[in-house]
Amino acid sequence: MTVLSPREGYRLWAPTYEAETAVTFLEDRLACELTPPLAGLRLLDAGCGTGRRLLSTDAALAAGADLAPEMLAASAAPGRLAAADVRALPFPAAAFDVVWCRLVIGHLPDAAPVYRELARVCRPGGTVLVTDFHAQAVAAGHRRTFRDSAGIVREVEHHVHPADAQVEAASAAGLRLVGTREGEVSPPLRRFYERAGRLAAYEEQRGLRIVLALSFRRGAD
Numbered sequence: 001m002t003v004l005s006p007r008e009g010y011r012l013w014a015p016t017y018e019a020e021t022a023v024t025f026l027e028d029r030l031a032c033e034l035t036p037p038l039a040g041l042r043l044l045d046a047g048c049g050t051g052r053r054l055l056s057t058d059a060a061l062a063a064g065a066d067l068a069p070e071m072l073a074a075s076a077a078p079g080r081l082a083a084a085d086v087r088a089l090p091f092p093a094a095a096f097d098v099v100w101c102r103l104v105i106g107h108l109p110d111a112a113p114v115y116r117e118l119a120r121v122c123r124p125g126g127t128v129l130v131t132d133f134h135a136q137a138v139a140a141g142h143r144r145t146f147r148d149s150a151g152i153v154r155e156v157e158h159h160v161h162p163a164d165a166q167v168e169a170a171s172a173a174g175l176r177l178v179g180t181r182e183g184e185v186s187p188p189l190r191r192f193y194e195r196a197g198r199l200a201a202y203e204e205q206r207g208l209r210i211v212l213a214l215s216f217r218r219g220a221d
């Protein structure tokens with residue numbers, strides 16, 4: 001299978017992206033656990049995709065940015081969405097209290113510039129939350145695949161950034177680790193496998209870690 005660049009992959013994935021998968025369902029649970037109450041805060045979702053995670057927040061300001069215009073065009077999210085790379089965000093320094101970067105960093109070859117930019121736009125004392133496809137899932141042979149609107153299975157480029165390497169890159173950017181979650185294949189995900197007629201795979205994969213979530217506090221300047 002040809003491995004697609006993120007730009008091409010999400011151009012093709014955009015029409016069907018919002019169908020929740022085992023990975024995105026689990027990721028959302030972990031992200032909610034690690035995100036502080038958002039009422040009154042300024043939130044940025046860097047690599048927001050369709051911006052769907054911004055829809056359910058009560059943040060005072062909810063902004064998003066994504067590389068793929070097709071993902072943004074599929075958005076029903078209010079607020080401000082920009083076409084931009086997470087390594088060069090079109091926002092001033094310290095503009096946000098909470099910065100999400102969810103299921104994006106694995107699509108980039110180097111984590112350091114991503115963490116530098118997330119830290120730049122987060123205010124001192126604010127929160128940066130990064131989630132990723134887990135390295136253990138990749139080691140077990142899992143890939144970032146999706147079925148396009150014609151039913152063809154496609155794969156998007158993914159780079160493994162182990163948790164310790166991410167924490168190191170974050171630390172170099174002035175971010176201190178304050179929370180970690182690792183999400184595994186477990187009963188709440190069974191229905192996704194059942195719907196796909198893959199219950200045997202569910203039994204085989206139980207306990208496999210498929211999502212990593214890291215939360216950081218930005219230090220003072």
Ligand SMILES: C[S@@+](CC[C@H](N)C(=O)[O-])C[C@H]1O[C@@H](n2cnc3c(N)ncnc32)[C@H](O)[C@@H]1O
Nearest residue numbers: 006010047048049066067068085086102103104
């Ligand atoms: C798995 S989707 C996650 C979308 C959203 N964060 C969510 O959880 O629903 C990954 C997103 O990252 C975006 N992306 C990939 N590389 C990017 C980059 N360098 N800058 C900005 N967005 C990027 C893709 O266009 C895609 O929308």
